[in-house]
Amino acid sequence: MINDYLTYLFLAITIIAIPGPAVILTIRNSLQYGYKTTMSNIFGNFFAMIILASISAVGLGAIILSSPTLFYSMKILGCIYLIYLGIKVWKTPFSNEKIDSKMENKNYYTLFKEGFTIGISNPKAIAFFTALFPQFIDPSRNFVTQFLSLILTIEGISFIILFFYALIAFKLSKYLTSKKASLLFNKLTSGAFIGFGVALLYKD
Secondary structure, eight states: OHHHHHHHHHHHHHHHHSOOHHHHHHHHHHHHHOHHHHHHHHHHHHHHHHHHHHHHHTTHHHHHHHOHHHHHHHHHHHHHHHHHHHHHHHTOOOOOOOHHHHHHHSOHHHHHHHHHHHHHTOHHHHHIIIIIGGGGOOTTSOHHHHHHHHHHHHHHHHHHHHHHHHHHHHHTHHHHOSHHHHHHHHHHHHHHHHHHHHHHHHOO
């Protein structure tokens, strides 16, 4: 039991810590709006994972994985959204406003929606919750207790890691928000989003 949990813990940390769309989005938003405002997109991702885990718990995840058409459709939607974000970031003009001023004007719901959309359409997360997550639930033991333990573990890890990325980005923002650095970062971030989006189409 303990060995299984440690394996789950290792998988969860590895999957979340490796930079992906959620990490890139968190870094970008933290640089632009501050780490406190970026909590909105972190909570959006948090909520998306709860939904994916719940889908897995009722057995719908297996249906998604077993249906190439449905799974591919989700990949297409994820691809389109990531490319849309990439284009949006690329076109973002430079601004030398102070972060505090930006935070007051930013729609928190927009950041929450971005985090949720990326989380719910991420094939890596879908595959984890539908193919790996159920394997750590022992049918001979209390289901609710195991489910809550596993979901709280991965949610806690996700929150800590994304918050860490957000905080580090915020601390480094004074070095990365000059006009030259900001425009370069926007282009790199844009390329990352578009790259992730295109990669989804070719990922098994």
